[in-house]
Amino acid sequence: xxxxxxxxxxxxxxxxxxxxxxxxxxxxxxxxxxxxxxxxxxxxxxxxxxxxxxxxxxxxxxxxxxxxxxxxxxxxxxxxxxxxxxxxxxxxxxxxxxxxxxxxxxxxxxxxxxxxxxxxxxxxxxxxxxxxxxxxxxxxxxxxxxxxxxxxxxxxxxxxxxxxxxxxxxxxxxxxxxxxxxxxxxxxxxxxxxxxxxxxxxxxxxxxxxxxxxxxxxxxxxxxxxxxxxxxxxxxxxxxxxxxxxxxxxxxxxxxxxxxxxxxxxxxxxxxxx
Amino acid sequence: xxxxxxxxxxxxxxxxxxxxxxxxxxxxxxxxxxxxxxxxxxxxxxxxxxxxxxxxxxxxxxxxxxxxxxxxxxxxxxxxxxxxxxxxxxxxxxxxxxxxxxxxxxxxxxxxxxxxxxxxxxxxxxxxxxxxxxxxxxxxxxxxxxxxxxxxxxxxxxxxxxxxxxxxxxxxxxxxxxxxxxxxxxxxxxxxxxxxxxxxxxxxxxxxxxxxxxxxxxxxxxxxxxxxxxxxxxxxxxxxxxxxxxxxxxxxxxxxxxxxxxxxxxxxxxxxxxxxxxxxxxxxxxxxxxxxxxxxxxxxxxxxxxxxxxxxxxxxxxxxxxxxxxxxxxxxxxxxxxxxxxxxxxxxxxxxxx
Amino acid sequence: xxxxxxxxxxxxxxxxxxxxxxxxxxxxxxxxxxxxxxxxxxxxxxxxxxxxxxxxxxxxxxxxxxxxxxxxxxxxxxxxxxxxxxxxxxxxxxxxxxxxxxxxxxxxxxxxxxxxxxxxxxxxxxxxxxxxxxxxxxxxxxxxxxxxxxxxxxxxxxxxxxxxxxxxxxxxxxxxxxxxxxxxxxxxxxxxxxxxxxxxxxxxxxxxxxxxxxxxxxxxxxxxxxxxxxxxxxxxxxxxxxxxxxxxxxxxxxxxxxxxxxxxxxxxxxxxxxxxxxxxxxxxxxxxxxxxxxxxxxxxxxxxxxxxxxxxxxxxxxxxxxxxxxxxxxxxxxxxxxxxxxx
Numbered sequence: 005x006x007x008x009x010x011x012x013x014x015x016x017x018x019x020x021x022x023x024x025x026x027x028x029x030x031x032x033x034x035x036x037x038x039x040x041x042x043x044x045x046x047x048x049x050x051x052x053x054x055x056x057x058x059x060x061x062x063x064x065x066x067x068x069x070x071x072x073x074x075x076x077x078x079x080x081x082x083x084x085x086x087x088x089x090x091x092x093x094x095x096x097x098x099x100x101x102x103x104x105x106x107x108x109x110x111x112x113x114x115x116x117x118x119x120x121x122x123x124x125x126x127x128x129x130x131x132x133x134x135x136x137x138x139x140x141x142x143x144x145x146x147x148x149x150x151x152x153x154x155x156x157x158x159x160x161x162x163x164x165x166x167x168x169x170x171x172x173x174x175x176x177x178x179x180x181x182x183x184x185x186x187x188x189x190x191x192x193x194x195x196x197x198x199x200x201x202x203x204x205x206x207x208x209x210x211x212x213x214x215x216x217x218x219x220x221x222x223x224x225x226x227x228x229x230x231x232x233x234x235x236x237x238x239x240x241x242x243x244x245x246x247x248x249x250x251x252x253x254x255x256x257x258x259x260x261x262x263x264x265x266x267x268x269x270x271x272x273x274x275x276x277x278x
Numbered sequence: 279x280x281x282x283x284x285x286x287x288x289x290x291x292x293x294x295x296x297x298x299x300x301x302x303x304x305x306x307x308x309x310x311x312x313x314x315x316x317x318x319x320x321x322x323x324x325x326x327x328x329x330x331x332x333x334x335x336x337x338x339x340x341x342x343x344x345x346x347x348x349x350x351x352x353x354x355x356x357x358x359x360x361x362x363x364x365x366x367x368x369x370x371x372x373x374x375x376x377x378x379x380x381x382x383x384x385x386x387x388x389x390x391x392x393x394x395x396x397x398x399x400x401x402x403x404x405x406x407x408x409x410x411x412x413x414x415x416x417x418x419x420x421x422x423x424x425x426x427x428x429x430x431x432x433x434x435x436x437x438x439x440x441x442x443x444x445x446x447x448x449x450x451x452x453x454x455x456x457x458x459x460x461x462x463x464x465x466x467x468x469x470x471x472x473x474x475x476x477x478x479x480x481x482x483x484x485x486x487x488x489x490x491x492x493x494x495x496x497x498x499x500x501x502x503x504x505x506x507x508x509x510x511x512x513x514x515x516x517x518x519x520x521x522x523x524x525x526x527x528x529x530x531x532x533x534x535x536x537x538x539x540x541x542x543x544x545x546x547x548x549x550x551x552x553x554x555x556x557x558x559x560x561x562x563x564x565x566x567x568x569x570x571x572x573x574x575x576x577x578x579x580x581x582x583x584x585x586x587x588x589x590x591x592x593x594x595x596x597x598x599x600x601x602x603x604x605x606x607x608x609x610x611x612x613x614x615x616x617x618x619x620x621x622x623x624x625x626x627x628x629x630x631x632x
Numbered sequence: 633x634x635x636x637x638x639x640x641x642x643x644x645x646x647x648x649x650x651x652x653x654x655x656x657x658x659x660x661x662x663x664x665x666x667x668x669x670x671x672x673x674x675x676x677x678x679x680x681x682x683x684x685x686x687x688x689x690x691x692x693x694x695x696x697x698x699x700x701x702x703x704x705x706x707x708x709x710x711x712x713x714x715x716x717x718x719x720x721x722x723x724x725x726x727x728x729x730x731x732x733x734x735x736x737x738x739x740x741x742x743x744x745x746x747x748x749x750x751x752x753x754x755x756x757x758x759x760x761x762x763x764x765x766x767x768x769x770x771x772x773x774x775x776x777x778x779x780x781x782x783x784x785x786x787x788x789x790x791x792x793x794x795x796x797x798x799x800x801x802x803x804x805x806x807x808x809x810x811x812x813x814x815x816x817x818x819x820x821x822x823x824x825x826x827x828x829x830x831x832x833x834x835x836x837x838x839x840x841x842x843x844x845x846x847x848x849x850x851x852x853x854x855x856x857x858x859x860x861x862x863x864x865x866x867x868x869x870x871x872x873x874x875x876x877x878x879x880x881x882x883x884x885x886x887x888x889x890x891x892x893x894x895x896x897x898x899x900x901x902x903x904x905x906x907x908x909x910x911x912x913x914x915x916x917x918x919x920x921x922x923x924x925x926x927x928x929x930x931x932x933x934x935x936x937x938x939x940x941x942x943x944x945x946x947x948x949x950x951x952x953x954x955x956x957x958x959x960x961x962x963x964x965x966x967x968x969x970x971x972x973x974x975x
Binding site for chain 2: 007008009010011012014054056057058059060082083086097099214239240241243244246247248249250251253255256261275277278
Binding site: 519536611 | 661671
């Protein structure tokens with residue numbers, strides 16, 4: 005077995021689901037490695053997905069490590085590689101290498117309340133850690149999910165969210181009013197401020213567009229969360245995934261290796277350059 | 279192990295090393311570069327600095343990782359391309375350029391090992407040449423932890439003593455080379471050792487550029503991240519990328535797919551050098567760019583070399599070769615920038631007590 | 633002779649009057665006798681300005697950065713930028729105006745005449761001085777330079793160390809300006825296309841071999857592109873991402889971007905880059921010589937552009953940068969334009 009970190013393993017697409025259609029389409033891909041191999045990962049880690057002939061892109065793994073049958077990615081069509089992925093069909097072959105990054109430290113959160121705050125495609129990395137926590141529900145106290153998007157069409161995992169409402173507290177929001185929407189209308193940070201979650205024995209995990217993260221952290225600070233109670237993932241352009249090519253560095257950190265999961269306490273210390 | 283080699287025996291020694299691929303400094307038109315040596319009789323070791331450092335032999339500008347091939351609709355094959363077995367020697371390596379390799383080693387050979395770099399590094403023997411005079415008027419190796427006769431990263435160090443070389447073998451790889459032509463070497467005498475001492479003292483004195491109190495710079499930089507200092511210093515920058523491409527310690531790269539045929543799909547995945555000085559380096563697909571202007575990119579270069587790398591590895595990511603100062607088309611001088619950083623006084627940095 | 637004090641006085645005046653935002657000129661480098669671009673904002677800083685034979689840079693390049701900076705500001709300062717130009721540089725500004733990249737009102741031009749000489753080639757100078765270090769280089773009498781070294785002053789005939797493009801100069805004094813310094817002394821070379829004669833006489837195979845050897849040296853640092861005032865495209869052929877991408881650009885638009893050249897520094901891609909760039913510069917290049925000067929591996933890039941300049945003169949009787957009102961060459965058509973290539 006070659007120890008070449010740049011060599012991807014081939015994987016087949018076994019299922020494609022359209023989450024969001026329209027101008028900013030999002031699809032969820034379930035993939036299986038063509039040759040059986042051990043691919044263990046922690047929630048919050050990501051993998052480099054190759055579309056041969058186009059390039060590679062880093063995506064968070066949105067399935068839980070407890071799921072062994074497939075690896076799931078939710079991908080927003082943004083540029084060259086993602087457009088190519090969106091044109092792929094069931095049975096097409098891609099390359100996967102990884103897992104990269106530090107992942108969420110679930111073991112440190114045992115016995116605490118967990119609040120997940122996601123926006124748009126940011127629900128994908130959260131989904132992995134949420135499902136893992138659900139799978140070991142006895143280890144944690146209350147689980148809550150705040151999730152929002154521009155419109156009801158832009159929400160991902162629509163069906164799964166409905167099923168989730170039976171298990172944990174779920175609070176959805178959309179930016180602008182719609183005729184049949186009876187939940188919160190406004191931005192995700194506003195929803196958080198509205199519902200006033202308590203910081204007592206709680207960890208907050210947030211993922212989404214950089215501007216949303218900025219205001220969510222502000223909202224959480226106003227609710228008296230400490231800097232080390234707030235976790236987030238940082239997105240940066242990545243190429244090698246192993247902390248060598250220098251593209252994703254923020255200060256002395258390589259986001260692909262030392263991150264992408266950071267507490268606000270850690271992130272504050274890095275140069276504000278992302 | 280110390281030896282003496284007469285200058286006129288140099289080409290005979292090289293002839294004994296036929297089984298290796300040998301690189302040496304070669305002059306093409308006006309420019310010196312490391313190229314595969316054509317004839318051992320023409321080897322010239324009396325040269326000013328090359329434009330590109332020997333980094334390009336171990337970390338080439340283009341490297342193939344894998345080939346992909348879709349022979350029919352559902353069948354995609356990928357073939358790993360590994361670096362070939364090619365024992366190599368590089369002659370005439372400046373001590374600073376060898377130190378640069380120990381610095382890039384820290385990135386490429388730590389944690390997850392980069393096997394392309396590692397393999398080439400292991401099969402390359404570096405024969406260094408001490409600098410009797412600074413190869414560049416902008417040499418400042420002594421300010422960043424180096425000196426004209428440093429042995430770091432080298433397998434053999436040669437010092438030019440006029441009609442002969444003083445040879446110091448440093449590693450097993452170096453010893454092997456000397457062993458292959460044992461009879462050409464003699465034992466150093468006392469006067470050789472004295473000449474070496476004298477040479478060392480004098481070559482160090484000849485370094486004109488110094489940055490005093492350089493250790494004040496990393497903590498000072500920490501306070502200067504948001505300073506308008508970078509706007510002023512980068513006004514002349516034309517963001518060409520020369521400084522990073524010729525720098526022996528710069529190692530950022532890009533990975534891309536090159537298609538040689540669309541139907542059937544065939545191509546290669548390659549790695550090429552890249553530079554943080556290009557605006558597209560950090561540009562996200564969405565158009566958002568964390569380093570949108572020349573100021574932030576110049577700041578990144580200085581910080582990476584003199585603050586971030588120091589924080590992570592306790593070493594400067596600069597060997598003081600002065601190439602970037604020699605080649606910058608608009609006279610941006612990192613030595614001057616560092617001195618200005620060291621002496622920078624501003625109300626925003628500290629409160630004056632008066 | 634251009635009087636440096638006159639220059640300093642003029643710049644100080646317009647800065648004090650607030651007529652310009654800042655002034656782009658030349659100042660001496662800290663450690664060497666050579667000049668580098670200078671950006672003067674405060675009137676008292678005009679003392680830094682210099683004018684000597686090492687002022688090789690084409691400062692028109694910085695007008696491109698100025699335009700980009702202005703575009704990103706919310707409330708931009710609408711005053712012009714002051715700039716100091718030589719003959720060739722002024723033609724570059726004319727091309728930028730002609731292509732409507734900038735307006736004439738955006739620049740306040742102080743034109744400086746090269747008179748009997750021009751600017752020097754650093755490499756020719758060090759070859760001439762051999763082991764001596766130059767401490768100062770000045771304009772001398774008639775067509776000489778005065779070089780000061782440790783051993784004192786020496787007179788060097790300009791022909792020996794003039795930059796290659798100065799030897800074929802078409803305009804040794806600015807053709808567009810608000811203020812003119814120096815004397816309008818005409819200095820036209822006998823043959824403005826002397827440098828390409830040798831290559832033109834080679835057979836096609838020899839030409840290819842010559843260029844292959846040169847272009848194989850290319851490390852694709854893109855310094856030639858970065859220093860040229862006319863290479864201002866956000867959507868350059870060689871980039872894999874367009875710098876003009878915004879949040880509104882659709883994924884399909886980004887996905888459809890054609891990769892014309894790969895990043896690999898191999899013969900085929902290097903040739904594509906250099907030849908495409910030369911063709912994009914046809915009818916626009918003013919032969920300021922910067923592209924060749926900045927090349928770290930000494931590729932004679934200027935010769936490619938010079939050849940196309942000759943073609944443009946012969947086919948269309950057109951020279952770039954003399955008339956900013958005239959429509960650009962490749963976007964205009966005259967009935968008498970040669971049509972033999974249309975078969």
